[in-house]
Amino acid sequence: MEKKKIFKSAPLPFMGQKRKFLSRFKSALQNYSPTATYVDLFGGSGLLSHAVKSVYPNAKVIFNDYDNYRERLSNVDKTNQLVTELRYLLKDYSKDSKIIGDTRKNVLDCIKQAEKKGYVDYITLSSNLIFSMNYVKTFECLEKETIYNRIRQSNYDTTGYLDGIEVTSQCYKTLFVTHKDKPEVIFLVDPPYLSTDTGTYKSFWKLRDYLDVLNLLDNTKYFYFTSNKSSIIELCEWIETKTPMSNPFAGAYTETMNTAVTFQSSYTDIMIYKT
Known part of the structure; x- marks a missing residue:
């Protein structure tokens, strides 16, 4: 039986893929059920969906391909x-x-x-x-761009990348409502980062959009990704102390990783997960 290829990064370029966080994500997955349903609300390149399926082959994985990454794959x-x-x-x-x-x-x-x-x-x-x-x-x-010879010296290989994964394309809110009351569902929540470049995404995100996403985290099991540029965590802490609302990250685990953009600039990637 041919061994299935495990991708350590998305097979085609995609801004914001969780390549560097992948090993920590897979380790954290050990806290969740191998037969649960994993709903990737902001699928992006599908790398998180692929990672779940590679760790838990018997899990049901739903990749919300809102940016039509599969067209590029096909x-x-x-x-x-x-x-x-x-x-x-x-x-x-x-x-x-x-x-x-x-x-x-x-x-x-x-x-x-x-x-x-x-x-x-x-x-x-x-x-x-x-x-x-x-x-x-x-x-x-x-x-209009200055172009350089950065040509890849081998072909792109996408073979088997989305095998066994259910692919859909719909508003994340609709997808969430469809699955939120089902037993043993884990949501993968990786919206475009606030205060970072979202130029390759299909839609433009404002602060209100990010706050809407936080409503999904109450009483659910999830992985949520953000960065220190967004200040979302600090905002939630402020909301908890200044208003009657609760902090959606209360009781969750947090892991961070420094990501260099250039030699002079960097930011901190953040993964928050709740079991």
């Missing part, structure tokens, strides 16, 4: 073909060097032709041509 062959063509065009360019002149024109023409054929994954393409976690979503935006 078109990976087209992405690999385009990256292969770009790799050939840049075969004489050194790694990370700036692409200029006729070569730049040829690269952009190649991408434009691929778009005419029907599909270009610009987020994945961005990681091959642009530095510093910058992503574009259209050809027009890419055309």
Whole structure:
């Protein structure tokens, strides 16, 4: 029997995936049932859903693919073909060097032709041509960027990534209501971070949106992800002391991890979970 591949990061680039927190997340999962239902309300790249399924193969895992990551997965062959063509065009360019002149024109023409054929994954393409976690979503935006030879030297492999996982695409509130009263349900709650770049997400988030999410945490088992940039934890503590409302994080476990953005800047990722 062929051993199923366990992904340690999302197979295609996605801003905000929990790659660095994965080992701690898997360790914390040991406190939960191997046959429970795990509902990934803000699925993103699906990495948390994949991790749960790899730890607990008999669990029911529901991935809310609101950002349509599966479309990118299903078109990976087209992405690999385009990256292969770009790799050939840049075969004489050194790694990370700036692409200029006729070569730049040829690269952009190649991408434009691929778009005419029907599909270009610009987020994945961005990681091959642009530095510093910058992503574009259209050809027009890419055309304005300075591009570099950051071309991946092997094909992307997405084989089996979402095997055994139920995929849906709906408002997280609707999905929550559907499952909140069912027995043994654990919610994975990883909304776009407040006060960080959410440019690759499909919707724009305001403070009220983040506060709405906190309503889901009362009387549920959950994993909740945030960062010290959001100040959500401090806000909840303030609410608890200044108003009749309770703190949704009371009694939960907290783990933190420092994440470097550049040599000079960093922030703290936070995982809060309640059993």
